């Protein structure tokens with residue numbers, strides 16, 4: 001952490017305002033329970049790589065075919081990142097240059113689709129991602145998107161319904177994956193449906209990449225024509241993206257990322273991805289992935305004990321989607337009260353939500369960050385108890401302040417890398 005201190009002090013001298021704001025954000029992260037399921041704490045080693053001199057280098061192109069000189073070290077770094085990705089996920093090809101998850105998905109389309117092609121993904125309020133054809137996204141405007149929903153009763157993906165829609169619509173691409181999916185995704189079943197309707201199968205594992213890497217969720221690698229992911233969610237790396245594909249599609253994928261969509265790769269991010277993948281290859285990461293899931297199950301059980309209704313009735317992974325309709329409490333109101341009490345969540349649509357996406361009925365939480373801090377089942381029960389207490393007293397600012405103090409204390413005994421309460 002010394003290097004972070006050193007960097008902060010040069011920043012402090014050069015730009016005290018920004019230095020102060022970064023310190024405040026670090027304190028915020030160290031003092032509150034971070035339950036947003038797409039967030040995590042990257043290791044000090046990952047943070048150090050992202051803040052390195054690699055940010056100064058241009059490297060358009062790929063190993064052995066760059067458009068700039070001076071690549072002898074960048075080439076090695078990118079090669080290590082690629083090799084580790086292939087080893088970790090068992091894929092025949094990996095591209096580590098996408099700037100993030102959304103650009104990775106755009107490159108996936110660009111590799112295989114023409115504007116106007118029909119694509120099929122999950123409806124946003126059912127848990128799908130914007131880039132799977134949602135109407136306000138470029139992917140919903142440039143492609144002809146059809147969308148499947150989860151079953152209204154079970155809150156789960158209904159594979160028969162997906163199959164019927166796919167056979168009727170015959171999309172060019174079928175997506176599986178999402179941002180608010182609390183259950184295991186049956187990638188083999190999606191692969192079968194895609195094959196039968198003549199679609200390419202794209203698996204978006206942005207949320208669950210770390211669980212897959214750690215053996216806590218089945219992998220789509222080998223089943224999907226293309227696998228897309230972020231690197232900063234459960235995978236616990238820097239903000240970035242990756243695409244994985246079979247050898248047959250390797251060229252198409254690489255060409256779509258560069259020169260198709262992007263210019264120079266973010267080399268500091270590539271190095272940090274390599275570091276994070278190295279961490280994920282260690283045996284401890286399997287323990288981490290399993291504990292994310294056992295923590296989520298413990299948290300879900302205690303929330304249900306308190307009368308919270310969970311979409312699909314629980315969780316198989318890192319994520320819990322709470323439907324607050326039965327509490328007549330909008331997601332936003334509870335999220336604000338929880339934040340005042342030191343618990344950071346995000347309000348979220350629930351399937352078939354009757355409220356608007358910016359003022360929805362749900363709350364989305366998850367365990368990747370608190371598990372990185374080393375918290376376990378005992379802490380999950382406490383968190384659920386606090387959430388219940390806040391939900392019963394959303395107007396009680398004094399009570400929220402008391403809880404915030406208790407949470408600061410709890411967090412002080414579970415320090416996270418790269419952040420500090422001081």
Ligand SMILES: *Cc1c(COP(=O)(O)O)cnc(C)c1O
Pocket residue numbers: 038100101102103105128129131177178179204205206207230240
């Ligand atoms: C987070 C996410 C993305 C987008 O990643 P960004 O890095 O935010 O662009 C894409 N797909 C899914 C399923 C996601 O959860």
